[in-house]
Amino acid sequence: MKRRKILKLSSGAIIALPACSAKKDQLTPSVANAIPASSNVAASTQPVKVGANTQYRPPAYVNQGLRNPNMNLPSQFSGKTVSHSRGLSTNPYVAMTFDDGPHPQNTPRLLDMLRARNIKATFYVIGGNVDRYPHIVRRIVAEGHEIGNHTYTHRKLTSLGDSEVSKEMRRTEDAIVRAAGVKPRTMRPPYGALLTRQRNNIFSNFNYPTILWSVDPNDWKRPGASVVTSRILKGAHNGAIILAHDLHAPTVDAMPKTFDGLLSRGFQFITVSQLLAQKGQA
Numbered sequence: 001m002k003r004r005k006i007l008k009l010s011s012g013a014i015i016a017l018p019a020c021s022a023k024k025d026q027l028t029p030s031v032a033n034a035i036p037a038s039s040n041v042a043a044s045t046q047p048v049k050v051g052a053n054t055q056y057r058p059p060a061y062v063n064q065g066l067r068n069p070n071m072n073l074p075s076q077f078s079g080k081t082v083s084h085s086r087g088l089s090t091n092p093y094v095a096m097t098f099d100d101g102p103h104p105q106n107t108p109r110l111l112d113m114l115r116a117r118n119i120k121a122t123f124y125v126i127g128g129n130v131d132r133y134p135h136i137v138r139r140i141v142a143e144g145h146e147i148g149n150h151t152y153t154h155r156k157l158t159s160l161g162d163s164e165v166s167k168e169m170r171r172t173e174d175a176i177v178r179a180a181g182v183k184p185r186t187m188r189p190p191y192g193a194l195l196t197r198q199r200n201n202i203f204s205n206f207n208y209p210t211i212l213w214s215v216d217p218n219d220w221k222r223p224g225a226s227v228v229t230s231r232i233l234k235g236a237h238n239g240a241i242i243l244a245h246d247l248h249a250p251t252v253d254a255m256p257k258t259f260d261g262l263l264s265r266g267f268q269f270i271t272v273s274q275l276l277a278q279k280g281q282a
């Protein structure tokens, strides 16, 4: 990615705040507004027929096609596993993850796509971008998504000393707290590169498990939106952690068909913390 100048900031005090992913959905609860993800209902432009037996649906979602159900699953996890590349759930749950943002255009566009389908995702943000675009981080959190720590400068951590790694984590955590009032609960190393010793240190010092992935469409190589979609649909499995980058416009272009394709195959979207909190997860 294109590197930007890093802003110099005074480090703020750490504020003890609840974790970011108590995903109490603000939308009207109940199954009334949820089209079952396992159904084969195609995205429809037909007007909804209103009759005596028609259940209420919030207006914002009328004619939106497939939509993730409200997933008020627990997000508190307490396992001792330091690294995860997938969830152990046998339920058809997937966690979409988006790295390297927030980006001033692509991330809001992606948020619109997610909101239209009631999909909650996890954003591994770069601390420098958080300080540049704090309002977008606030929107991410306000719309029920989870924020993860993706370092401040996006350097390869394997070449850094322990104190530098800690500084990367701390500065990013501080930036996220300042921007949105929540603390990240997991981290993802740039390029997936992190030594075992470093993972253990980060786990003990910050309580962050290291989150890798089980599905990688290589979207950063910009293979084209349809290729990104087909790679994700082909690779998806129960408990998948899917890697993508909201930094890249073609990746965001691929998301409507990717989301709709996963929904039509019966997958449901949850956040990384919710995936880790699933029963059976170490």
Ligand SMILES: [Zn+2]
Residues within 6 Å of the ligand: 099, 100, 150, 154, 189, 190, 191
């Ligand atoms: Zn990255």
